[in-house]
Amino acid sequence: xxxxxxxxxxxxxxxxxxxxxxxxxxxxxxxxxxxxxxxxxxxxxxxxxxxxxxxxxxxxxxxxxxxxxxxxxxxxxxxxxxxxxxxxxxxxxxxxxxxxxxxxxxxxxxxxxxxxxxxxxxxxxxxxxxxxxxxxxxxxxxxxxxxxxxxxxxxxxxxxxxxxxxxxxxxxxxxxxxxxxxxxxxxxxxxxxxxxxxxxxxxxxxxxxxxxxxxxxxxxxxxxxxxxxxxxxxxxxxxxxxxxxxxxxxxxxxxxxxxxxxxxxxxxxxxxxxxxxxxxxxxxxxxxxxxxxxxxxxxxxxxxxxxxxxxxxxxxxxxxxxxxxxxxxxxxxxxxxxxxxxxxxxxxxxxxxxxxxxxxxxxxxxxxxxxxxxxxxxxx
Amino acid sequence: xxxxxxxxxxxxxxxxxxxxxxxxxxxxxxxxxxxxxxxxxxxxxxxxxxxxxxxxxxxxxxxxxxxxxxxxxxxxxxxxxxxxxxxxxxxxxxxxxxxxxxxxxxxxxxxxxxxxxxxxxxxxxxxxxxxxxxxxxxxxxxxxxxxxxxxxxxxxxxxxxxxxxxxxxxxxxxxxxxxxxxxxxxxxxxxxxxxxxxxxxxxxxxxxxxxxxxxxxxxxxxxxxxxxxxxxxxxxxxxxxxxxxxxxxxxxxxxxxxxxxxxxxxxxxxxxxxxxxxxxxxxxxxxxxxxxxxxxxxxxxxxxxxxxxxxxxxxxxxxxxxxxxxxxxxxxxxxxxxxxxxxxxxxxxxxxxxxxxxxxxxxxxxxxxxxxxxxxxxxxxxxxxxxxxxxxxxxxxxxxxxxxxxxxxxxxxxxxxxxxxxxxxxxxxxxxxxxxxxxxxxxxxxxxxxxxxxxxxxxxxxxxxxxxxxxxxxxxxxxxxxxxxxxxxxxxxxxxxxxxxxxxxxxxxxxxxxxxxxxxxxxxxxxxxxxxxxxxxxxxxxxxxx
Numbered sequence: 036x037x038x039x040x041x042x043x044x045x046x047x048x049x050x051x052x053x054x055x056x057x058x059x060x061x062x063x064x065x066x067x068x069x070x071x072x073x074x075x076x077x078x079x080x081x082x083x084x085x086x087x088x089x090x091x092x093x094x095x096x097x098x099x100x101x102x103x104x105x106x107x108x109x110x111x112x113x114x115x116x117x118x119x120x121x122x123x124x125x126x127x128x129x130x131x132x133x134x135x136x137x138x139x140x141x142x143x144x145x146x147x148x149x150x151x152x153x154x155x156x157x158x159x160x161x162x163x164x165x166x167x168x169x170x171x172x173x174x175x176x177x178x179x180x181x182x183x184x185x186x187x188x189x190x191x192x193x194x195x196x197x198x199x200x201x202x203x204x205x206x207x208x209x210x211x212x213x214x215x216x217x218x219x220x221x222x223x224x225x226x227x228x229x230x231x232x233x234x235x236x237x238x239x240x241x242x243x244x245x246x247x248x249x250x251x252x253x254x255x256x257x258x259x260x261x262x263x264x265x266x267x268x269x270x271x272x273x274x275x276x277x278x279x280x281x282x283x284x285x286x287x288x289x290x291x292x293x294x295x296x297x298x299x300x301x302x303x304x305x306x307x308x309x310x311x312x313x314x315x316x317x318x319x320x321x322x323x324x325x326x327x328x329x330x331x332x333x334x335x336x337x338x339x340x341x342x343x344x345x346x347x348x349x350x351x352x353x354x355x356x357x358x359x360x361x362x363x364x365x366x367x368x369x370x371x372x373x374x375x376x377x378x379x380x381x382x383x384x385x386x387x388x389x390x391x392x393x394x395x396x397x398x399x400x401x402x403x404x405x406x407x408x409x410x411x412x413x414x415x
Numbered sequence: 416x417x418x419x420x421x422x423x424x425x426x427x428x429x430x431x432x433x434x435x436x437x438x439x440x441x442x443x444x445x446x447x448x449x450x451x452x453x454x455x456x457x458x459x460x461x462x463x464x465x466x467x468x469x470x471x472x473x474x475x476x477x478x479x480x481x482x483x484x485x486x487x488x489x490x491x492x493x494x495x496x497x498x499x500x501x502x503x504x505x506x507x508x509x510x511x512x513x514x515x516x517x518x519x520x521x522x523x524x525x526x527x528x529x530x531x532x533x534x535x536x537x538x539x540x541x542x543x544x545x546x547x548x549x550x551x552x553x554x555x556x557x558x559x560x561x562x563x564x565x566x567x568x569x570x571x572x573x574x575x576x577x578x579x580x581x582x583x584x585x586x587x588x589x590x591x592x593x594x595x596x597x598x599x600x601x602x603x604x605x606x607x608x609x610x611x612x613x614x615x616x617x618x619x620x621x622x623x624x625x626x627x628x629x630x631x632x633x634x635x636x637x638x639x640x641x642x643x644x645x646x647x648x649x650x651x652x653x654x655x656x657x658x659x660x661x662x663x664x665x666x667x668x669x670x671x672x673x674x675x676x677x678x679x680x681x682x683x684x685x686x687x688x689x690x691x692x693x694x695x696x697x698x699x700x701x702x703x704x705x706x707x708x709x710x711x712x713x714x715x716x717x718x719x720x721x722x723x724x725x726x727x728x729x730x731x732x733x734x735x736x737x738x739x740x741x742x743x744x745x746x747x748x749x750x751x752x753x754x755x756x757x758x759x760x761x762x763x764x765x766x767x768x769x770x771x772x773x774x775x776x777x778x779x780x781x782x783x784x785x786x787x788x789x790x791x792x793x794x795x796x797x798x799x800x801x802x803x804x805x806x807x808x809x810x811x812x813x814x815x816x817x818x819x820x821x822x823x824x825x826x827x828x829x830x831x832x833x834x835x836x837x838x839x840x841x842x843x844x845x846x847x848x849x850x851x852x853x854x855x856x857x858x859x860x861x862x863x864x865x866x867x868x869x870x871x872x873x874x875x876x877x878x879x880x881x882x883x884x885x886x887x888x889x890x891x892x893x894x895x896x897x898x899x900x901x902x903x904x905x906x907x908x909x910x911x912x913x914x915x916x917x918x919x920x921x922x923x924x925x926x927x928x929x930x931x932x933x934x935x936x937x938x939x940x941x942x943x944x945x946x947x948x949x950x951x952x953x954x955x956x957x958x959x960x961x
Contacts, residue, residue: 321935
């Protein structure tokens with residue numbers, strides 16, 4: 036089993052504090068890898084404009100880096116900032132890491148005429164093109180994300196050591212949200228893309244546990260003809276894509292995510308104020324029903340954070356904090372490490388019906404129950 | 416050597432050893448009660464006085480000659496039409512276990528002569544291929560253990576139901592819901608459906624027992640079982656009863672029974688579960704229904720709107736139709752309209768290499784609610800041997816390629832595929848059904864299994880009984896003769912139906928729990944399937960295991 040830690044705070048903080056929380060939960064994972072996602076960024080060396088897209092990835096060879104430069108150039112991107120991690124190569128297991136990429140670009144001038152949706156689509160296509168380019172050249176280029184205000188890093192090894200190896204303890208990068216996961220996907224083959232968090236168009240999730248309904252869900256998502264629904268080296272990638280599908284494609288409120296992945300039973304829907312709509316939604320999204328055990332932690336482009344469980348078996352997860360600062364972790368000691376000075380009696384462990392939502396203002400924790408009405412008056 | 420004419424020797428002469436079943440009679444135990452001869456449905460048994468010569472030879476005496484003894488024994492007819500069918504009714508009634516049929520394991524000569532008077536052999540629907548079927552050989556091999564915990568089949572809650580009806584893509588559902596437009600009807604049903612067996616093929620008692628059992632499953636056990644009528648209508652009282660919601664009404668090429676149904680629509684208390692339009696069936700693909708005159712009783716004649724005692728062969732195709740496009744447009748939409756678009760309407764076809772074309776046509780029609788494919792092992796109806804044995808397509812590959820085709824279009828949730836054809840023919844009904852579900856079917860229909868399990872049908876894959884077509888069913892399941900069908904108590908059938916579905920539900924949980932699945936039926940969960948045959952694994956796109 037892997038361990039998850041996420042912190043969201045109004046004031047940017049160092050990702051290293053989250054890695055220390057991972058270390059506190061070290062008995063729960065095998066230390067096979069680290070996946071990191073930062074949102075709401077602040078660089079010590081650079082004044083970042085949050086509208087500029089950031090490319091995160093790894094160039095495994097010099098040739099891949101040259102190709103990347105060429106491709107981004109060709110696509111019309113202008114490099115604004117190239118962050119150099121303080122890499123300590125000796126501490127990294129893998130030998131083929133030519134450069135960890137964290138680059139801020141200026142969007143192509145031609146995109147100024149595009150709508151927001153079109154720009155988001157183009158960003159995704161560019162990332163996919165980089166990924167495809169890497170895959171066509173013996174996986175010499177890995178592209179995790181290309182999105183404004185989001186940085187990702189994934190590596191094989193012990194999480195804290197990777198943090199040290201990338202110099203994350205220096206405080207040069209801080210962020211308002213940090214998601215960290217401490218294991219490579221050992222359920223299937225080891226692959227950098229298979230490591231959580233998963234990312235698509237600003238939507239990111241990381242998951243604890245294995246989704247036994249993976250294949251039917253994957254088959255359905257793959258049939259959407261949506262270019263971003265690819266990969267699936269990990270069974271957990273579908274959680275990010277379902278969240279994306281529900282919020283971005285169906286444009287339903289975040290609360291419906293829970294109704295899609297773990298719909299209520301007939302007798303529960305019969306007494307639900309929106310039972311009629313939800314029953315139809317359950318039928319229409321039947322292939323997206325997950326079967327756990329899973330704890331899914333997600334963050335959205337507007338810096339909303341969330342936590343949900345599967346409907347039955349569940350994986351451990353606790354949320355705690357105080358106004359302006361909240362943490363979600365697989366174990367209480369993880370939350371303790373991230374926010375020691377909170378009122379612990381208000382910590383919360385969600386059950387099957389709950390969605391924990393931390394809104395962007397971070398003033399309070401919303402515990403929304405699936406049995407309650409959600410805001411979609413037109414449909415219900 | 417005697418002259419040729421002094422021994423019975425015609426081309427069709429047979430001895431008991433040439434027949435598929437040989438009667439073994441133990442004279443020592445026989446009480447001469449005659450019940451076996453009286454009960455034999457085909458009249459193959461005759462009590463006969465026989466004379467036996469006892470040579471009398473005493474060496475010390477001058478007396479010579481023979482003594483004669485008469486005894487009462489059993490004669491087995493060797494006439495083709497009266498051959499023993501192996502039903503075992505004789506041993507069922509014998510008070511002393513003195514008689515029973517034995518299967519002739521030597522390849523019988525009978526099969527070369529069973530076309531007397533130029534009429535090829537027909538039989539009740541059973542393909543007679545003994546041994547493990549392909550479905551029997553599929554195993555569920557993705558067991559949840561350490562990476563995720565297994566479920567407790569006895570304690571956890573399981574969602575075992577499936578959907579019958581056209582399901583909209585989510586975007587379209589949300590749009591229509593917001594706009595207040597029509598949403599196609601969808602039924603949540605138990606994935607094991609009692610397949611189409613007509614009121615006419617089945618006896619009134621069998622039909623009543625099934626319906627009682629289905630109602631009990633729905634209303635008491637909470638298992639939403641539905642049953643299909645087959646062609647031939649539905650008793651008028653059922654059409655006007657609240658039980659109609661458990662019934663899939665079938666319309667087929669003879670349109671038998673539809674006058675009654677249409678006339679009853681204004682008086683219906685509820686809608687039927689669905690309408691099945693039969694274009695083909697597993698037992699005799701490309702051939703129509705075949706209800707023989709001796710099964711067309713007064714009641715059946717009334718229901719079907721025909722004179723009593725006439726053969727009722729349905730044409731092989733719907734005469735009003737020219738093509739699949741027309742069929743979908745005319746029939747599916749007409750039927751939908753008859754119930755004001757509140758009832759799912761779907762076609763049933765025989766397993767065929769053309770199934771994919773049919774499916775793709777249905778995908779593009781917004782009213783088509785499902786596709787039912789009946790494979791070569793399917794069917795309970797009367798059919799010519801040649802149709803039953805060699806016409807059609809096995810169900811597994813047919814369902815799989817249709818499902819993968821839907822997946823490629825991203826429409827696997829929109830048109831449910833139902834499968835039939837040998838589900839449970841060797842008794843492994845849940846395993847067979849779940850294998851088909853994981854290959855991509857949304858549910859399965861079963862006919863033979865339910866006849867055997869709920870009513871004790873005597874048929875086996877070694878050509879036992881198989882006379883459903885001639886109205887002589889020894890159990891009273893497929894006969895319209897009151898003397899025969901009174902043998903079957905509807906209450907007992909209903910009880911067996913309930914027992915059968917309770918057991919299927921438990922077995923479903925026992926399959927789903929180790930796979931870590933409980934929230935939804937594992938449709939298309941092909942990563943859990945394995946088979947010990949490389950070619951089959953490759954064809955079905957599942958794992959080869961050994």
